[in-house]
Amino acid sequence: MNFRAIKAIYLFEMARTWRTLLQSIVSPVVSTSLYFVVFGAAIGSRITEVEGVSYGTFIVPGLVMLSVLTQSIANASFGIYFPKFVGTIYEILSAPISYLEIVIGYVGAAATKSIILGLIILATAGLFVPLHIHHPVWMLTFLVLTAVTFSLFGFIIGIWADGFEKLQMIPMLVVTPLTFLGGSFYSVNMLPSGWRTITLLNPVVYLISGFRWSFYEIADVSVTLSIGMTIGFLVACMAIVAWIFKTGYRLKN
């Protein structure tokens, strides 16, 4: 293992985070606060309780997940797309490092950043509503698993994308709708049974459900299923990344 190279990539990516502190940390916090104002105060006053939890409190895990998912994808995809775009990727490809080390460096940094962000949003939420975390270890496990999985997914998008539109396309057209429809702002059990069945095809439902369970012990689907689905998605992403590097897809001619 070339640990120095992993460290170099990781620190390089983290330095980018600190340099762009405003857009990487402040803007998600501001938008989350807006969700609280709009959904929590305006709409929440009409929906008093969901499964025994006040609506404002209920949406916290979903909001954290929403940010972690979108930020993981955005960070990781940009992290690898940008060197491809400006050409500095030549140095990564010509360095004595393995593909695994490249992935650990980039995905590790992207995941770190979104975990920090998730915790900041959680703290921000604590200013608006009372929070209680029943299973802190599980909460962190879900947070880390999701951040790593979606950073891997973002890494794949970053390699696949050959233009800035494509970089935006998957997060905008796929991930954001799936997150909104995945029970961030409501319990899947509130839906009519037909819609409920369709919703269960959405992988994000399992992430949010498991994450919310770690807070309030309420879940749309069983926790085991949540963990299973999350790990399944993680393995799928790892398989795709392995294939990308084996074939040199969009990286090497």
Next chain:
Amino acid sequence: MSPIISVKNLSKTYGSGFKALNNINLDINRGEIFALLGPNGAGKTTLISIICGIANPSTGNVAIDGHDIISDYRAARSMIGLVPQELHTDAFESVWATVSFSRGLFGKPKNPAHIEKVLKDLSLWDKKDNKIVTLSGGMKRRVMIAKALSHEPKILFLDEPTAGVDVELRKGMWEVVRALQESGVTIILTTHYIEEAEEMADRIGVINKGEIILVEDKATLMQKLGSKQLTLHLQNKVDAIPSTLAAYNLELSADGREVTYNYDTKGDRTGITSLLSDLRNAGIRISDLDTKQSSLEDIFVSLVRAP
């Protein structure tokens, strides 16, 4: 001594079907400056990209000091520093940070003294805290050289190092290259400026249409450069060169009206004076004459134009 780079039967065909390299065999000697000459699109950059791990070979193999570039890529790549043709740099990093990053990427422990030396050698020391985006093109090129030297490579690739670089900077760059060679680094540079190859290289290779068509010591090439041709236009047609002139190895043109004589301007005697008097003695009268020097450029052009 075994070559430091050994390229064997290397071919590269792109997905589009374009054959960029065709059965390349090339050895680079330890410690030499090797210039790879060729017109645009000849395959220079493709060859370098494969050696450095940026592109995959289609067939054939490359060994760096005995280490195969695919099965033993870590050992092979740690020996190589690459300065690509295009100015690929991060914009918002400082010079110091980007050069230190390169060293880490190649798995070397921190060594601020070495980075300092590299930056000073390249006259970048006073810019070390500047963001790269604020630097001029020539400085960015030097930053890329500094990145390549940050991990103390044994082999340095310079792909078109002087494209768009002014004369002053070019001179400075060659000084750095010479000093590197003295410290034992092998240098491979590509260029399409023949004077550059002439000035710098120990050996010169010519590549065209994906094939190496010549590899020669510069000294040998320069000898060819030193030879001149004297063409004598005769007043009257002759059928054959008289036997008294055999020692001059003259060539008679097909129409019998022109005689060519090859001589070395660097030799002690060119033989021109005696040739002219011997011609007069043989009764051959001359109406005109001209001389022509074959330059490296001529050799190059005739090589790459050959069908």
